[in-house]
Amino acid sequence: MKRRIWVPAVLVTVLALLSLDVAPASPGRTESRADRLVARMTLDEKLSFVHWDYDTTDPTAKVYLPGVPRLGIPKLRATDGPAGVTIHRPALAMPAPVALASSFDEGLAEKYGQVLGREGRAFGQDVIFAPMVNGIRVPQAGRNFETFSEDPLVTARTAAAEVKGIQSQGLMATVKHYAANTQENNRMGVDVKVDERTLQEMELPGFEAAVDAGAASVMCAYNKVNGEPACGNGHLLDGILREQMKFQGWVTSDWMATHSTDAITKGLDQELGIDVAVAIPPGGEVPGGKYFGDKLKQAVTDGTIPMEVLDRSVSRIVGQMDRFGLLDENKPPRPARDVAGGTRVAEEVAESGAVLLRNQDGMLPLDAATTDDLAVIGPTARTPKVTGLGSSYVIPDAATAPLDAIKKKLGGGAHVSYAEGEDIEGETIPASALNPAFTGGTVLQPAKSGVIYDGKLTVPEDGLYRIAARVTGGNGAILIDGGEPISIGEVFGKLTSVPLKLTAGTHTIKIAGGAVVDQPMTLDLRWVTPAKAQEAIDKAVATARQASTAVVFAYDDGAEGGDRPSLSLPGRQDELIKAVTAANPRTVVVLNTGSSITMPWLDKTRAVLDMWYPGQAGAEATADLLFGDAEPGGRLTQTFPASEQATPVAGDPERYPGVDGVLRQSEGIHTGYRWYDHKDVKPLFPFGFGLSYTSFAYEKPTVRRTADGFDVDVTVRNTGDRQGSDVVQVYLGPSPRLRLDQAEKALAGYRKVELAPGESRRVRIHVAERALQYWDTSADGWKLAGGERRVLIGSSSDRIRLSASVQADRPGKP
Secondary structure, X not given: OOOOOOOOHHHHHHOOOOOOOOOOOOOOOOOOHXXXXXXXXOHHHHHOOOEOEEEOOOOOOOEEEOOEHHHOEOOEEEEXXXXXXXXXXXXXXXXXXXXXXXXXXXXXXXXXXXXXXXXXXXXXXXXXEOOEOXXXXXXOOOOHHHOOOOOHHHHHHHHHHHHHHHHHOOOEEEEEEEOOOOOOOOOOOOEEEOOHHHHHHHHOHHHHHHHHOOOOEEEEOOOEEOOEEHHHOHHHHHHHHHHHOOOOOEEEEEEOOOOOHHHHXXXXXXXXXXXXXXXXXXXXXXXOOOOOOHHHHHHHHOOOOOHHHHHHHHHHHHHHHHHOXXXXXXXXXXXXXXXXXXXHHHHHHHHHHOEEEEEHHHOOOOOOOOOOEEEEEOHHHHOOOOOOEOOOOOOEOOOOOHHHHHHHHHHHHOEEEEEOOOOOOOEEOOHHHEEOOOOOEEEEOOOXXXXXXXXXXXXXXXXXXXXXXXXXXXXXXXXXXXXXOEEEEHHHOOEEEEEEEEOOEEEEEEEEEEEOOOOOEEEEEEEEOHHHHHHHHHHHHHHHHOOOEEEEEEEOOOEOOOOOOOOOOOOOHHHHHHHHHHHOOOEEEEEEOOOOOOOOOHHHOOEEEEOOXXXXXXXXXXXXXXXXXXXXXXXXXXXXXXXXXXXXXXOOOOOOOOEOOEEEOOOOOOOOHHHHHHHOOOOOEOOOOXXXXXXXXXXXXXXXXXXOEEEEEEEEEEOOOOOEEEEEEEEEOOOOOOOOOOOOOEEEEEEEEEEOOOOEEEEEEEEEHHHHEEEEOOOOEEEEOOOEEEEEEEEEOOEEEEEEEEEOOOOOOO
16 A cells, blocks of 8 residues: 555645654763764765655655665654554554543553554554643643543653553654643644743643653644744753753654744754645655755755754764664564554553443443343444544554444344434435535545635525535545534545534535545535434434333544534534433443533433543443443543533633634643632532442551652452452642642542452552642742641542641651
């Protein structure tokens, strides 16, 4: 299969995001092997390292560096990979990173990383652009599923473990997007105004943990931070990353996030991106340096930028290649793929990260032996929702439909009926509704781009429509009445289906796109009318009414390039669930969603199981959880708000999405559960929440100050009749001596414990010294927040079971 490149400028938001990082040259250090090699390079050879290139004939990587064969430096290949190796061919599709973080299990995060590392190496990659560690700040942010948590400790511990796992297999990890990239709306232009304390305490811990774990590279973000582009921000790249964090890798930009040639003097080592206004030829190599190519060559030649600066960046990159053995004569061998082993890990993550949100009267687990009449409803029950969309989209090796997994679990003795409930494919838009006519089929020849259609769409009635497009050989966007673009194409899956409210009458519709270099682009334009949507709901209600139990699968489509328009389930799914619960009170809802959602139907359901985007083993994991062959081990790493009006960013456009291109993080350190505590707002589900199929008791807490923090010991007992796991969470109260704004409580430590029925265990949770500190902006460093601090032990941020205290001051110190 030939490599495909998406070319037109209108598609910038759907291009794959890539990045790398490198090792800095410290003053006075011993000359390294990398330094000696760089000294032997020509100027053109040096320049070839500081921008990624593209080869339309090479299917092995999204981008590459050509290397210097005469010096024994090989080609370096890189690809995306937060939830699998995204190489546009079948690969292991892992559960979304947010599901991994919800397991609260670093051991599992390391195994997850090992799967990515082995896959990447087996596919011929050397660098993978993962993990994403930006904090979840905006509930509707489009890429929340790709990252970990609203809490910096959970993010940091998960990131460090995953980086160790990836790099244990010989693959270089790139941690992204540095920094303050917490929304997709206007991500390429927004200027994030954030104070230093908030930046250090809330956003940067994940990056610091990844650096401490040895991450080979860091990718800088699209947005500006306090007036300077993140990819040309000396304070971020040199002051914090290299001086404060002691980063020893190299920094690459996000796709086209380099803004100037002199960014190389401010800590950026490498450019990712090309000038997409220039047509890409259908075959061969394409230079990728807009600022770090000919412009940088001219600047070095005329002395505007010293050669030493270029040498430093190249040495950082070559130094990491040396660290990973890529310069050795006997290079590390590439392993074979382990699809079976990786799929087992994917299933374990899906089960351990699944969060049971509701379970009235012990509705779950269902008993396979007594379940004889089951209604399964929802499009993702038949067409599995495997991954999120955008550059993290993975074509799975294989993925079973949950409907089939449920039927297999029940065997032949039970009756299982199915209804779609929410029609997402619809039917071809009739010729009578489009003027001029649009017949579909081939719309662009290979490597061509432009406007595909510009005309009028006439709709018969007011209501919620679905505009759907099935595309091969390219991607593009649909604009109706000049509104938000609907991204379409293979990068987003085989079918794009977006709900849109339209009034009866005529609307403008424009479609633009670009074909891949090796085949034409085809497009089938479809829709679902309100009448057809109601027909699907009516069939689902009838199916549910005739069954003893109903299981409704609901979903959303988190994606790079845009935030969700609301926290509601897309389309008419809320209406569908309300109708089904009215017809059958024994209704279970399974969520395939990437972040928090509102649930106006919650009180009418018997159980709600959040599976996130569960990867290619998601169907098997879901069936095992529904029928009790596995336990839902996940806890929420983000707060679920009760309404869209009750979130840390609601009601203040300066906080989100920004005003005149400026976003102000005026909530400061009060984001996520800290904001809910601070404002005394009750969420739908709190941070850390998750039910189990058993129950637990906490007893006898003790706290002991240590040289590097403090230890909390507590006895945990399984009081139920099933084996299960719980996440013991330790929160720390404010310092009585600190006159700065503080959180009422902040997560300071946690530990997952699994117990047999009736078993009890003494569990120790170590809290690191950093939890007792705050960022002192006047001193530009971490300081102890002393005095007697409350220690709160619980199973979520609002279920505190035990309390104690710790004297934060070290013995003998005031």
